[in-house]
Amino acid sequence: MKKIIKINNGKKLHSPARMYTKKDLEEMGVDYVEGAIYFNRAKPDQSFPEISEFVRKNMIVLNYPDCSATVFSEEVLKKVVDKQIELNSDFIVFPYFKKENDFDVKSKVDLCEELKLNRNFSKEIVLEMSYKSEMPPQELSDLSHNFDYLSVFYGAPFGGYPSFSKVVKRVVTFKALTGKRVFTIAVPFKFSGEHNKDCRFMPCFSLVAEGWAKNWKGGGKKQVIKVVDPQDLKSKDYTSWLESGYKPETILNLTNRTVADLFRKESKILRGEFEKYLTDGVLNEISNLTPLTYEDYIYGKFYEQYTVPLIFSYKEKLILELFKENPVFGKFDKSGLKLLEGAIRRKYNPLSVFKLIQFLDNLVQREEQITIQELVKRANNFGFEN
């Protein structure tokens, strides 16, 4: 679900937005990506790299102080925040620190509050925490008036179901309680499937968050050449490709070269190109999913274990963007809207949620005098009418 969000300084964010580094843009052969986020990373004791005029003009700039290897201290926190303010960053991020605990997170929130209370400060604040944090959702929600976005730090080159479901749970509960948006940082593109050796290509974070940055830390040197098969998005070695029905002489339409060519040791450039075409195709497919096509896609392409969290995260996106942020429902009071939201949440699958919200939207626009009680009644009966 694509949406254009205007941030405080007037710049437009094309959500869900991927975050691109300078290296990403160079690899892509472009100067900028319109409406996306520029992820300008630096260690806390380093200066942020210069940003080109193209980027400044066309992208949202996130000067990200990478404190993932630094133990928390208020002094370092204040220093990295001040640096971002000096540079006139579009967002001000309070980053994740190595092994930070909930007390450290609350110290970050205290500094957020100080900034928010400063009359001259108008930037949007991003509070970052690890997906491992045990802070109860309600407690985080109670503190959320001090920041504008939550960022969940994943920090893994390769993902698994337990960590993935924790990330999604944090994102979904925060959105449900606050109606605010979330970023996910340092996320993997590949996840384990049935077992650790079963590797699935699943760049799905645009289905979870409003902005995301790929993990920048390497996953270690690979011993065996593996390439993602476009048919099932599994990362396989040569033998597994042949076991999947390919022949060595099968021509792959993506590159017009054979499978055997792709796996030759010296074909590093060819494999790199193949990966670029595949990644662009999959990311584009994912970004164009609609409530009508969503479930078929995720059940068809991703390992089944991940589909449940993805259903919940997409549902939450629909509720946030089509219901909570919909001005059509703005005339009703908060308590009434909470009841209506409850009725909407009773629908399990995203398509039902989408259709119900559309139905309610049309109803409110057609029947100006309709009460919230009537809407709740109609919502509860939706799908059961004769």
Next chain:
Amino acid sequence: MDSAIERFIKSNVTLSNMGKLIQNLQLEKEVEEICKANAFNIDLLRPVLLTMMRGYNNKEVAQKLGVHRVTIQRYTHALKKLKESEFEKIKNYVLNIENEEDNKN
């Protein structure tokens, strides 16, 4: 991108546009075959074609869509190599969708 059926479901159904639906389904099927043969992703092909028709070059298209420049080069190279009849089918398919969306708005 919505398929012909999805767009039909969302539109107002009348007898006259039933005929259009059947035409669109047939065109969609033919376009799917062309895309499969060329490893085109239809969701990417549509904006590539539209931005090309509006005069943007490969780099500008890549910057608008957030994809690698080599991907756009692959698409434009492959589009130029298509038979004229195949290219026309893709163009008609994409423009049909644009017209439907313009009418809706």
